[in-house]
Amino acid sequence: MAKRYLTSNQGAPVNDDQNSLSVGERGPILLEDIVFLEKISHFDRERIPERVVHAKGAGAFGFFIPYQSMASLTKANFLQDPGKKTPVFVRFSIAGSSVGGADTVRDIRGFAVKFYTEEGNYDLVGNHIPVFPIRDPIQFPDLFHALKPDPVTNVRGGPVAASRFWDFMSLRPESMNFLTYLFADNGTVKSYRTIQGYGVNTYSWVNLCGEEVYVKYHWEPCAGVEYIDSKTAVQLAGTDPDIASRDLFDTIAAGHTVEFEMRVQIMNIEAECEQPFDPLDPTKIWPENLFPLMSVGRMVLNKNPENFFVEVEQSAFSPAAIVPGIDFSNDRILQGRIFPYGDTQRYRIGVNYLELPTNMPRRSVENMMQDGAMQTLYNQGVVNYLPNTLGGGMPMEAPEKGKPAQKFVSGSVARQEIAGDNYYQARCRYRTMSVLERKHLVSNIVESLSQAYEPIQRRIIEHFLRTDSEFGSRIAQGINLII
Ligand code: HEM
Known part of the structure; x- marks a missing residue:
């Protein structure tokens, strides 16, 4: 195997990256220890924010x-x-x-x-x-706030977490x-x-x-x-x-x-x-x-x-x-x-x-967007605008492939809840489940719901009963709730 020698991120040779530069064997570390400073500063920045969901x-x-x-x-x-x-x-x-x-x-x-x-x-x-x-994306932040850990304790189990989850779902x-x-x-x-x-x-x-x-x-x-x-x-x-x-x-x-x-x-x-x-x-x-x-x-x-x-x-x-x-x-x-x-x-x-490698299209990208943090790709030459004649009018607008679909919309602008049945498909699904599938569904809900506060339990049970009375009754029984 060919020998490889240690360098800094600037490419300079590094002779020792295991011992920091100190005054004497037991003295303080020097600010001029560029090997340590670069190594630790890069480490400090190893994380980027995790995805807000699907992390x-x-x-x-x-x-x-x-x-x-x-x-x-x-x-x-x-x-x-x-x-x-x-x-x-x-x-x-x-x-x-x-x-x-x-x-x-x-x-x-x-x-x-x-x-x-x-x-x-x-x-x-x-x-x-x-x-x-x-059904409405404006509720998405609320949905995930309710699913993620308790904002006070950062805990995702126990009565508070269960109550927060079922509170949202029951509403x-x-x-x-x-x-x-x-x-x-x-x-x-x-x-x-x-x-x-x-x-x-x-x-x-x-x-x-x-x-x-x-x-x-x-x-x-x-x-x-x-x-x-x-x-x-x-x-x-x-x-x-x-x-x-x-x-x-x-x-x-x-x-x-x-x-x-x-x-x-x-x-x-x-x-x-x-x-x-x-x-x-x-x-x-x-x-x-x-x-x-x-x-x-x-x-x-x-x-x-x-x-x-x-x-x-x-x-x-x-x-x-x-x-x-x-x-x-x-x-x-x-x-x-x-x-x-x-x-x-x-x-x-x-x-x-x-x-970045995973995100980059496998075909060439042609437009006049430029610069920004960590930019490495750039258009050649002085023409970074459209329309232009200096660049021969390039890149040209892409021709439409075939005919576009015709879309017409009309309506008054308003904030309107999307109406819709909430129970029918859930009912059909429950009724076509095997005995074992129903048993697991009920016991899994019971395991979680039994930890939630009683008023919330009552509210969600109403919805399970409306889905299917047997389904709702079994859950109520499982959490010892008299309905
Ligand atoms: C209003 C509804 C939704 C909003 C606002 C939303 C928003 C987001 C956001 C902000 C991310 C993080 C993206 C990132 O950091 O790279 C994300 C990730 C993701 N979302 Fe959604 N989402 C919604 C609904 C959905 C739905 C319906 C699905 C499935 C059909 C879905 C599937 C995913 C997946 C799979 C990821 C992770 C992607 C990856 O692997 O990087 N989301 N979503």
Whole structure:
């Protein structure tokens, strides 16, 4: 192995970086100890703010290949040719935990996929539970304040934490459907290889003729779906808290792949108002008997990151990263997600976050945005504005690919609650669960709710009873509440 000699960050030789420069053997350290000062100052700055949500995660690289052309539905370049390989980076995460949290605890898992397409990055930022607890993004900070630790003690267990959680949920009964997933065994996970993924929000696909359809995304794990029960989750949180991150890394390091199939549900735009549920409401699924799953392609993860901080911690996903052929619907949660991801990433990582290796598009970036902290890329020459003639008018505006979809909106400007049924899908889900699934769902809710204050227990029980009287009664009985 070739010899390598120690240097400072300035590249100067360092002869000793294990003993600080002191006056005599037992005297004070000198301010001129540039080796120590540089080393400790860099260490002091090793951390960047953790993500405000989904702070703990694990990632892997790989590729996506469509089985068939989706050209009749979308002009998205990476979905045109069966067999076309598009590189991807995926980050799995835990929504409510901080970076040091345990992998197995009851929570939403994030399932974020970055496709490095020839038309720019497409980020499909999803979760492992198909529905969301709220319908309006303005409530998102409240939701996560209620899920995160108590602001007085910074503690996430016990009566205060349980009361804060159930207080919020009982006042937002649109969370009922979501709760039937979170408190089923779906909420506790020991491997990212066996979770499902969902886009949750409704997106739209647009083809070359400008025809638009609504689309819901699903990821099905090729290794089969597997969750763990609450007891196992608690035990693993103590004995092997990083089990899911380790499992992902070790599987790939051993030469195996981790694979998921992309499936979609498609709905004609005109069918939106004919449904017995609101298709743009992310607290709802689209029933698969009405909107069958269509297999689109396979994602294969086969390469581990070489450095966690550089490639995973500094990775940045955003629902705003779309490509021609993929568009937003008016799903209010999705609308509310378009801005905050880039906003927090400019704060968390810095304005030039898209120049970092995981985030950088695999095609050239052409525009006149410049400078900012830690900038290393720059346009050649003196022409840094548009329109210009000095630069030959470059870069030119990109031609529209096919026809754009026609969108019309009208309505009066107001703050309006989105009306919607809160119980029907949760009821159907409860009633189609197996005896064992119901038992786990009830006992998991009881375990948490039994710690909450009584008035809050009474309020949420009302909603469980409205979902299904047997469901509500079993929970009330479990927490010894006379109703
Ligand atoms: C109003 C609703 C929402 C808001 C305001 C919101 C906001 C955010 C923010 C600010 C981050 C941190 C990003 C970063 O630091 O890089 C984040 C991360 C994330 N969000 Fe959301 N979110 C919302 C809803 C959702 C929904 C519905 C899903 C799933 C479909 C989701 C999935 C994720 C995932 C997976 C991450 C982690 C991405 C990663 O691995 O870096 N979020 N969200």
